[in-house]
Amino acid sequence: MLKDQEFLRIPGPTPIPPSVMRASIEPMIGHRDPRMDELLAHLVPRLKPLFGTEKGEVFILAGSGTLALETSLLNLTRPHDKVLMLVTGAFGERFMKIAKAHGRDVLVHHTPWGEAVQPEDVQAYLKDHPDLRAVIATHSETSTGVANPIADIAEVVKKHSEALMIVDAVSSLGGMPLNMDRLGIDAVATGSQKALMSPPGLALLALGERAQEVLETMDSPRFYNDLRLYRESFKQHTVPFTPAVSLLFALNQALSLIEAEGLEAVFERHRLLRDMTRKGVQAMGLPLLVQDDRKSSWTVTAVRPDPKVASAKQIRTMLHEHFGIVFAAGQGKIKDDIFRIGHMGYVSPSDVLQYIAALESTLALIQKKQPDGSGVRAAQEVYHAWHTK
Amino acid sequence: MLKDQEFLRIPGPTPIPPSVMRASIEPMIGHRDPRMDELLAHLVPRLKPLFGTEKGEVFILAGSGTLALETSLLNLTRPHDKVLMLVTGAFGERFMKIAKAHGRDVLVHHTPWGEAVQPEDVQAYLKDHPDLRAVIATHSETSTGVANPIADIAEVVKKHSEALMIVDAVSSLGGMPLNMDRLGIDAVATGSQKALMSPPGLALLALGERAQEVLETMDSPRFYNDLRLYRESFKQHTVPFTPAVSLLFALNQALSLIEAEGLEAVFERHRLLRDMTRKGVQAMGLPLLVQDDRKSSWTVTAVRPDPKVASAKQIRTMLHEHFGIVFAAGQGKIKDDIFRIGHMGYVSPSDVLQYIAALESTLALIQKKQPDGSGVRAAQEVYHAWHTK
Numbered sequence: 055m056l057k058d059q060e061f062l063r064i065p066g067p068t069p070i071p072p073s074v075m076r077a078s079i080e081p082m083i084g085h086r087d088p089r090m091d092e093l094l095a096h097l098v099p100r101l102k103p104l105f106g107t108e109k110g111e112v113f114i115l116a117g118s119g120t121l122a123l124e125t126s127l128l129n130l131t132r133p134h135d136k137v138l139m140l141v142t143g144a145f146g147e148r149f150m151k152i153a154k155a156h157g158r159d160v161l162v163h164h165t166p167w168g169e170a171v172q173p174e175d176v177q178a179y180l181k182d183h184p185d186l187r188a189v190i191a192t193h194s195e196t197s198t199g200v201a202n203p204i205a206d207i208a209e210v211v212k213k214h215s216e217a218l219m220i221v222d223a224v225s226s227l228g229g230m231p232l233n234m235d236r237l238g239i240d241a242v243a244t245g246s247q248k249a250l251m252s253p254p255g256l257a258l259l260a261l262g263e264r265a266q267e268v269l270e271t272m273d274s275p276r277f278y279n280d281l282r283l284y285r286e287s288f289k290q291h292t293v294p295f296t297p298a299v300s301l302l303f304a305l306n307q308a309l310s311l312i313e314a315e316g317l318e319a320v321f322e323r324h325r326l327l328r329d330m331t332r333k334g335v336q337a338m339g340l341p342l343l344v345q346d347d348r349k350s351s352w353t354v355t356a357v358r359p360d361p362k363v364a365s366a367k368q369i370r371t372m373l374h375e376h377f378g379i380v381f382a383a384g385q386g387k388i389k390d391d392i393f394r395i396g397h398m399g400y401v402s403p404s405d406v407l408q409y410i411a412a413l414e415s416t417l418a419l420i421q422k423k424q425p426d427g428s429g430v431r432a433a434q435e436v437y438h439a440w441h442t443k
Numbered sequence: 444m445l446k447d448q449e450f451l452r453i454p455g456p457t458p459i460p461p462s463v464m465r466a467s468i469e470p471m472i473g474h475r476d477p478r479m480d481e482l483l484a485h486l487v488p489r490l491k492p493l494f495g496t497e498k499g500e501v502f503i504l505a506g507s508g509t510l511a512l513e514t515s516l517l518n519l520t521r522p523h524d525k526v527l528m529l530v531t532g533a534f535g536e537r538f539m540k541i542a543k544a545h546g547r548d549v550l551v552h553h554t555p556w557g558e559a560v561q562p563e564d565v566q567a568y569l570k571d572h573p574d575l576r577a578v579i580a581t582h583s584e585t586s587t588g589v590a591n592p593i594a595d596i597a598e599v600v601k602k603h604s605e606a607l608m609i610v611d612a613v614s615s616l617g618g619m620p621l622n623m624d625r626l627g628i629d630a631v632a633t634g635s636q637k638a639l640m641s642p643p644g645l646a647l648l649a650l651g652e653r654a655q656e657v658l659e660t661m662d663s664p665r666f667y668n669d670l671r672l673y674r675e676s677f678k679q680h681t682v683p684f685t686p687a688v689s690l691l692f693a694l695n696q697a698l699s700l701i702e703a704e705g706l707e708a709v710f711e712r713h714r715l716l717r718d719m720t721r722k723g724v725q726a727m728g729l730p731l732l733v734q735d736d737r738k739s740s741w742t743v744t745a746v747r748p749d750p751k752v753a754s755a756k757q758i759r760t761m762l763h764e765h766f767g768i769v770f771a772a773g774q775g776k777i778k779d780d781i782f783r784i785g786h787m788g789y790v791s792p793s794d795v796l797q798y799i800a801a802l803e804s805t806l807a808l809i810q811k812k813q814p815d816g817s818g819v820r821a822a823q824e825v826y827h828a829w830h831t832k
C-alpha cells in the first residue's frame with residue numbers, strides 16, 4: 055500500500071494545515087526584534103474570542119499543555135490552599151497530581167470514566183468546605199471524550215462559593231464554545247496542538263478579572279511560569295524569556311484560518327464532526343463510551359468495542375494497515391478497552407466520511423462479513439440533515 | 444535595498460539551516476506513536492557527546508532555556524538549601540532570581556560585567572560555607588561574551604567541597620567543548636536555539652551520575668519539570684507530556700548536520716569564528732568588552748564602541764539599514780553601551796567576512812571616512828593562518 059500517506063485522527067497532536075507549516079518556517083527572528091513585538095501584539099488579542107473573553111488577560115508560554123495547567127494553579131493558589139479537583143479521566147488525574155505535587159490540600163471528586171460531573175455533587179463540596187480556594191474542572195476530558203457541563207458547574211460555584219474556577223480546556227479550546235466572561239470562569243488553560251491546528255509546544259492561558267487581581271499578590275514559589283513576569287514584559291510589548299518563535303508564527307497563521315472560517319462556523323463544524331462520528335460509529339454496531347450525546351465532547355469520541363467481536367487494538371492496527379488512518383488507544387485504567395477518534399482542528403466532514411467508511415471496512419474484514427454501509431449512511435444522513443435544516 | 448533578506452547574527456535565536464526547516468515540517472505524528480519512541484531513542488544518546496558525557500542522563504522538555512535552568516535547580520536542591528551563584532552578567536542574574544524565587548538560600552558572587560569568575564574567589568566561599576549544596580556557574584555569559592573558566596571552577600569545587608556543580612550552557616553547548624564527565628560537572632542546562640541550530644522551544648539537560656542519584660530522592664515541589672517523570676517514561680521509550688514534536692524533528696536533523704561536520708570540527712569552527720570576529724573588530728578600532736582572549740566566548744562577542752565615535756545603537760541601526768545584518772543590543776546595566784555579535788550554529792567564516800566588511804563600511808559611513816579594509820584584512824589573516832598552520 056501507499057506508505058507515505060497517513061491520516062492523524064488522534065486527540066492531539068493534530069494535523070498541521072499546509073499554510074501553518076509554511077508560516078512555521080518563516081526565517082527566524084530575534085525575540086527582541088520589533089517584528090516579535092508586532093507579532094505578539096497582533097496575536098494575543100486575537101486569542102481572546104477563543105477563550106470567550108474581552109476583559110481576560112491572555113498569556114503564551116513555551117511548553118506543553120501540562121505546563122499551562124500547572125501555571126494556572128501556581129499563579130492562583132498557594133501551598134496548603136484547599137482545592138476541589140473534579141476528576142473524570144486521565145487528565146483530571148493529571149491535574150490532581152499537579153496540585154498534590156505542589157502541596158495543595160486536594161479534595162478529589164471522582165466520576166466513573168465515561169461519565170460527566172453532576173453539578174449538584176459539586177454543590178455538596180462547596181457547602182462542606184467554605185474555605186475552598188479553587189474548583190478545578192476539565193472541559194473536554196481527552197481520555198474519555200466526556201464534555202463536562204462547565205456552564206452548570208461554574209454557575210453552582212459562583213452561586214455557593216468564593217472559590218476560583220479553573221478550567222482545563224486543552225482539548226476543547228477552539229473546538230467547543232467556552233465563554234469565560236459570561237460563565238464567570240477565572241482561568242482557562244490550553245495547548246497549541248489540538249483544535250488550534252499548530253504544532254505542540256505552546257502553553258496558553260487566559261485569566262479573568264478576579265484572577266488578574268489574585269495574580270498580582272500571589273507569592274507562591276515559581277519563576278519560569280510566573281505570569282507576573284509575562285505581564286510586565288507584555289506591557290513593554292515583549293517577553294521575559296525566549297519564546298518558541300516558529301510555533302508563534304504557526305499559531306498566528308492558524309488563527310487567520312480560524313478567523314477566515316469564522317469562529318462560530320468552526321465550533322459548528324466540530325459539532326457536526328462529533329455528530330457524524332457518533333452516529334456513524336453507533337450505526338455500525340460499535341458502542342460509544344459516552345452514552346449521553348449532550349455529555350459528549352465535540353473534539354474527541356471514544357469507542358468501546360465488544361471484545362468478543364474485536365479488540366480495540368485489533369481495530370486500530372488493521373485500520374492503520376489497510377487505510378493509513380491513526381486512531382488513539384485509551385489511557386489509564388481503560389487503556390486497552392477503547393479507541394479514541396480525534397476530530398478537531400484541521401478535520402473536515404470529508405475526513406469523517408473517510409474514517410467512518412474505513413472503520414466499517416475494517417470491522418467487516420475482522421468479522422469476515424460484507425460491509426453493509428450502514429455507518430457511512432448514518433454519517434451522511436447527519437451531514438444531509440445539517441445542510442438542509 | 445533588497446528587503447526580503449536578513450542575516451541574523453544575534454546570540455540566539457540563530458538561523459535555521461534549510462534541511463532543519465524542512466525536517467521541522469515533516470507530517471505531525473502522535474507522541475504515543477512508535478516513531479516517536481524511535482525518534483527519542485535515536486535522538487537522546489546523540490546529545491551526550493555535546494554534553495561531553497557517556498554516563499550522563501539526558502532530558503528534553505518543551506520550554507525555553509530558562510526552563511532548563513529552573514529544572515536543574517528544582518531537581519537537585521530543596522527550598523532553604525544554600526547555593527553559591529556566580530554572577531557575571533544578565534544570565535547569571537536570571538539564574539540567581541530563579542534560585543531566590545524558589546526560596547533557596549543564595550550566596551551571590553558578582554564579577555564586573557565583561558570579566559570572568561576567578562576560581563580562587565570561589566575557593567574562599569567553599570571554605571566559609573561547607574554546607575553549600577550547589578555551585579552554579581554560567582559557561583558562556585550571553586550578555587557579555589565572557590567564557591568563564593568552567594574547568595578550573597569545577598576543579599576547585601570538586602577539591603574543596605561536596606557541593607553539586609550546575610552549569611548554564613545555554614549559549615555554549617555545541618559551540619564550545621564542555622566535558623561533563625572529565626570535569627565532574629553534575630548538571631548542564633541548555634536550549635535548542637543557540638549553537639544547536641534549531642528553533643527555540645526545547646529545554647535540554649544532562650545530569651551526571653551523582654546528580655542522577657540525588658534526583659531519585661529529591662522531593663522538592665515540582666511537576667511539569669520533575670525529571671523523575673521523564674526518566675520513568677523514557678525507560679518505556681516515551682514521554683510524560685506531549686513533546687514539541689516539530690522541534691524534535693528539527694533537532695534530530697541539526698544533530699545530523701553536527702555529526703556530518705564532526706563535533707571537534709564544529710567546535711574548532713566556532714573558535715575560528717570567534718578569533719576572526721575579535722581580530723576584525725579590534726583592527727577597525729572598535730573596543731571589545733572582554734579584554735582577555737582566553738576569557739572570551741566562542742559563540743558571542745560584545746563590542747563597546749567609543750560613544751564619541753558612534754553609539755552602539757547607531758551602528759546596529761545603520762548596519763541593518765545598509766546591509767540587512769542584525770546584531771543584538773546589550774542587556775541589563777550595559778544595554779545601550781554595547782552591541783553583541785552572535786557567531787554560533789549555522790554561521791561560517793564566509794558569514795564573518797561579510798559582517799566584518801559590512802561593519803567596517805558602516806563605521807566609515809558614520810565617520811565620513813573611506814573604509815581602509817583593515818578589519819577585513821585582520822579577519823582574513825586569522826582565516827589564512829588557521830588554514831596554513
